[in-house]
Amino acid sequence: MPKRAHIVISALLAPMSLCLAMPAHAATPNADDGAEAWTPTQSSIRANAAGISLPQTVAGLSLAKSGEASSGGRAIDNYAQYLSEDGAIQATLYVYMPTYADASLAAYMTDKAIMERFGSQTRRTAYASAPAAGQAGRAIRAVYDDAADGALVTAAGFVHAGRWIAKIRITGPSERRAQVLAGLDGMLSGLAFDDAASLHATAPAAFSACPAADTGDARLEKAEPATPTVPLDVRIPREGKDALCVRDAVTTADRRYDMLQQAGRSDGPIIVPVDDSGTVLAFDPAAETRGYKLSIHMVGQTDLYGTYDKVPSPRQIAAIIDGKDAQTAQAQSVATYAANGDVTVNQLTPTAH
Structure with a gap:
């Protein structure tokens, strides 16, 4: 994932004593893994706060590690990394809580990042609504061929559930395109939500x-x-x-x-x-x-x-x-x-x- 822009934010400012509390992707994984953000079971892994789960093995991919991508200890920016048996296909599920949550916007910005990262030869070959948790139109599915001068195929999926965005990124060699797409579709269909009614209908932005x-x-x-x-x-x-x-x-x-x-x-x-x-x-x-x-x-x-x-x-x-x-x-x-x-x-x- 790309580095965030150099915006001047609250780190430059000192807080006053006045404070109140009331009810009301994600970065590249780093070394400060927060395992407490996830609960593993024999067959799945669950992002606790978001109530979002995924099988530990799905479409030929197996869970390699999980933790927090940033904001260590807050469980608001989490990742679970999956690998094929030979490590050639890599996938990551990000579960994060942006304060402006919009799966359509996340797909749009990821599209820009992919095109920028992988070069002008990259072709967007799929970009449309897709089902999630058995519900039509609750995800966006994107596929990119001929990335990295034709060497790679990369794909992404996006879901907005309640206050959370679930984002899947998967990449592998072009000659294993079918496995990459099987991994994306398997992860999208394998996502489970504690509250399936919280899924937002979404579609690519125009x-x-x-x-x-x-x-x-x-x-x-x-x-x-x-x-x-x-x-x-x-x-x-x-x-x-x-x-x-x-x-x-x-x-x-x-x-x-x-x-x-x-x-x-x-x-x-x-x-x-x-x-x-x-x-x-x-x-x-x-x-x-x-x-x-x-x-x-x-x-x-x-x-x-x-x-x-x-x-x-x-x-x-x-x-x-x-x-x-x-x-x-x-x-x-x-x-x-x-x-x-x-x-x-x-x-x-x-x-x-």
């Missing part, structure tokens, strides 16, 4: 071009003292349920990102997906005043920033992503999500320089 929009710089309004509150959901259709359009392109030092909004609505929220691990910038119309509030959504965390008088320009958003916007570094609060759904909100004050 994007058109938005009408021309104002691209001038926005002004960050003066921050007013406020009581920390749990973030509201960004009010934009998800899971391919409504057409989105590309408002503009954001070009940073090393990458290009799309500014997305709901087609036919110039006054709605704007989102900028940053990576395939669930990082999303959101500009949401402010309820109490004119303007747009910035929030940055990640796995298990949302950073809440100030209000702009209008949607920031692509140049300003690029500065935010690159960590070069000093104004935006003045976060107001950070919401941290536990695996059980509890949210803790900390009000922040800038660290002295």
Whole structure:
């Protein structure tokens, strides 16, 4: 999985004592494996907090190891790695909790990452809704041939269950394409959910071009003292349920990102997906005043920033992503999500320089 963008987030800020708690992929596996995130049985492995299980042996693949990909000890960003007997086919199930959860968006960003990583010869040969847990249209299935100059076939599957995303990635030699696809389909059909009703219907996102929009710089309004509150959901259709359009392109030092909004609505929220691990910038119309509030959504965390008088320009958003916007570094609060759904909100004050 690609490294997250260099966004200036709450690590640069010091928390005040005010704190409240109330109810309310993923990175590459590292050495800080959190076995407590998973419960193995004789035949399966279960991501405890998410209530998602997969057989330990499926379609010629066997569980090799499991743990936490990041946020060690919080059980919100978990992986289970599977291998063929000879190790030539590798698959990983990621079970993670982004605070902006959308399987359609996860598939879109993973598609971009795969195309970027494996080269221009890579061909997308399947990209459509698929069944999960015996329910039609509850997953997205994607297949890519001729990756790595024709040497590899790689594939992916995506499911949104409750607050969680389950993402499958599998790769193997091109001459063993049938086994790679059998592994993907076996893992998708083998997924079991404690609450099958929590699965969201999903479909690949479709994007058109938005009408021309104002691209001038926005002004960050003066921050007013406020009581920390749990973030509201960004009010934009998800899971391919409504057409989105590309408002503009954001070009940073090393990458290009799309500014997305709901087609036919110039006054709605704007989102900028940053990576395939669930990082999303959101500009949401402010309820109490004119303007747009910035929030940055990640796995298990949302950073809440100030209000702009209008949607920031692509140049300003690029500065935010690159960590070069000093104004935006003045976060107001950070919401941290536990695996059980509890949210803790900390009000922040800038660290002295």
